Amino acid sequence: MSPRQHPLLEMKTKNPWHRPLIICVAIVFAVAVIGMVTTGVIQNRHIRQKYKYGIVLDAGSSHTSVYVYQWPAEKENNTGMVQQTHVCNVKGKGISSYAGSPDAAGSALGECMEEARSKVPTERQKETPVYLGATAGMRLLRMENQSASDQVLASVENFLKVTPLSYQGACIITGQEEGAYGWITVNYLGDNFRKAQRTMGALDLGGASTQITFVSGVEAQSPQDFIHFRLYGNEYHVYTHSFLCYGKDQALRLALSHRLRALPETTNSTLLDHCFHTGYRKQKDLSDVYDSPCVSKQGTPTGTFIHQGAGNWSLCHQHVQGLFNFSQCAKRSCSFNGVFQPPLQGTFGAFSAFFFVMNFLNLTSGSLDDAKQRLTSYCSTPWEKIQKDHPKVKEKYLSEYCFSGTYILTLLEDGYNFTSDTWKEIKFIKKIGDSDAGWTLGYMLNMTNMIPAEAPDRPPLPHSGYVAVMVLLALLLPGLLFLGYRLFRRSGSASRKQIV
Numbered sequence: 325m326s327p328r329q330h331p332l333l334e335m336k337t338k339n340p341w342h343r344p345l346i347i348c349v350a351i352v353f354a355v356a357v358i359g360m361v362t363t364g365v366i367q368n369r370h371i372r373q374k375y376k377y378g379i380v381l382d383a384g385s386s387h388t389s390v391y392v393y394q395w396p397a398e399k400e401n402n403t404g405m406v407q408q409t410h411v412c413n414v415k416g417k418g419i420s421s422y423a424g425s426p427d428a429a430g431s432a433l434g435e436c437m438e439e440a441r442s443k444v445p446t447e448r449q450k451e452t453p454v455y456l457g458a459t460a461g462m463r464l465l466r467m468e469n470q471s472a473s474d475q476v477l478a479s480v481e482n483f484l485k486v487t488p489l490s491y492q493g494a495c496i497i498t499g500q501e502e503g504a505y506g507w508i509t510v511n512y513l514g515d516n517f518r519k520a521q522r523t524m525g526a527l528d529l530g531g532a533s534t535q536i537t538f539v540s541g542v543e544a545q546s547p548q549d550f551i552h553f554r555l556y557g558n559e560y561h562v563y564t565h566s567f568l569c570y571g572k573d574q575a576l577r578l579a580l581s582h583r584l585r586a587l588p589e590t591t592n593s594t595l596l597d598h599c600f601h602t603g604y605r606k607q608k609d610l611s612d613v614y615d616s617p618c619v620s621k622q623g624t625p626t627g628t629f630i631h632q633g634a635g636n637w638s639l640c641h642q643h644v645q646g647l648f649n650f651s652q653c654a655k656r657s658c659s660f661n662g663v664f665q666p667p668l669q670g671t672f673g674a675f676s677a678f679f680f681v682m683n684f685l686n687l688t689s690g691s692l693d694d695a696k697q698r699l700t701s702y703c704s705t706p707w708e709k710i711q712k713d714h715p716k717v718k719e720k721y722l723s724e725y726c727f728s729g730t731y732i733l734t735l736l737e738d739g740y741n742f743t744s745d746t747w748k749e750i751k752f753i754k755k756i757g758d759s760d761a762g763w764t765l766g767y768m769l770n771m772t773n774m775i776p777a778e779a780p781d782r783p784p785l786p787h788s789g790y791v792a793v794m795v796l797l798a799l800l801l802p803g804l805l806f807l808g809y810r811l812f813r814r815s816g817s818a819s820r821k822q823i824v
């Protein structure tokens with residue numbers, strides 16, 4: 325008998341699981357899966373593309389840099405999310421050099437501000453905060469001439485106020501803030517706060533001041549040198565000290581003034597300098613040395629002198645040591661000039677001029693003894709050869725690297741008390757990831773309240789993980805249904821066969 329003729333089989337082939345129905349169900353499932361996958365992907369991309377922006381101007385003693393930061397709008401309290409996307413170095417000197425023509429200080433920022441603005445999408449510009457922080461150059465100008473410093477600040481303020489960005493203020497930050505924000509930057513970028521892991525100390529060397537900042541377990545001897553932070557639910561007891569006049573440019577002036585004192589007061593006398601290369605010879609203005617509150621002077625020395633190199637590292641080292649006072653220390657332990665410093669603890673990130681100089685001299689790795697040996701040979705290299713070997717390096721920097729390298733070794737070893745053993749704990753760094761190490765990022769994080777005192781509540785899965793799980797489930801579900809259907813069919817046809 326043919327199956328067609330069997331009445332029971334006739335009934336089976338007409339059950340609700342007909343082919344058209346299966347096709348319909350399959351289409352609906354396929355559409356649902358495509359819908360879920362698309363939603364997941366679009367949702368994810370949407371979040372990744374929505375950024376917020378912030379701009380910080382670092383008005384240093386030697387020059388101004390404009391930093392642009394960006395972070396995903398919905399993740400601003402997650403550490404590691406803020407990144408530097410652009411930096412622009414303003415042409416010319418630092419804003420404090422405009423003391424004689426304050427009106428020009430603001431407009432000098434024009435090109436870089438335009439460049440920075442172009443990095444921010446137009447629709448975000450109105451809400452993008454702009455901060456200007458001035459450091460030691462302006463601290464010195466304020467000490468010398470408060471009204472000139474006020475006028476320079478007013479000039480940059482007037483300029484920044486009229487940009488389409490959200491101007492938040494221009495101020496001279498304290499040395500303590502400069503140190504603390506540098507420390508926040510390196511530890512934020514290292515993700516040390518969120519992971520509650522050991523923090524890294526921060527060493528910043530500028531032209532007019534230098535900062536040392538690290539976590540210390542020692543009780544505060546001088547409370548003004550300690551700051552307390554509560555970040556992501558953890559407590560940090562941080563020592564920080566800023567030495568005004570101990571940036572490398574002011575230290576060089578101080579060193580020159582010490583040597584000049586020993587010279588006869590006739591004009592154009594020759595100053596033999598062991599921190600400069602043999603063959604280096606330049607006529608300089610005395611005012612270039614003395615025009616600073618960091619250098620003590622009697623009267624206002626005018627005229628010129630001949631600055632002549634005599635490249636000898638150990639004599640230069642001795643001379644540089646003379647810039648520090650190591651004898652007086654009324655506290656338990658000191659760095660120099662009677663300033664309390666607890667024992668060094670942990671690793672240190674050394675940036676800004678610490679990095680520029682040590683990187684140029686190829687001294688970012690190796691031991692302290694190696695560094696001294698290499699510097700000895702570098703300082704004794706004739707100026708002519710140095711120039712020939714580095715034709716593209718700015719002459720001012722090039723002529724000063726022997727002094728700057730010697731100053732850095734002396735500051736770190738004799739000043740801050742690093743030893744041959746602890747030398748390896750110093751990492752000379754320029755950037756962490758894409759962001760420069762420096763105080764600006766920490767400053768912006770603080771001003772925008774982007775580091776919470778308590779760890780934010782987090783969903784158990786990161787967003788990408790959540791999307792991945794959802795997509796996986798969406799793909800698995802129809803597969804399982806199809807499998808179930810096949811099993812159901814198979815058992816159905818088995819029972820039909822039995823009936824047949």
Ligand SMILES: Nc1ncnc2c1ncn2[C@@H]1O[C@H](COP(=O)(O)OP(=O)(O)O)[C@@H](O)[C@H]1O
Pocket residue numbers: 383384385386387418459460461529530531532533534571572573676677680681684721
């Ligand atoms: N390529 C370089 N080589 C050597 N020194 C550099 C280089 N670039 C910048 N510097 C120095 O880094 C220092 C930066 O200091 P700056 O931030 O302007 O001052 P401060 O922080 O004291 O206000 C200056 O002494 C500047 O000359």
Ligand SMILES: [Ca+2]
Pocket residue numbers: 384385459529530531676
């Ligand atoms: Ca600086």
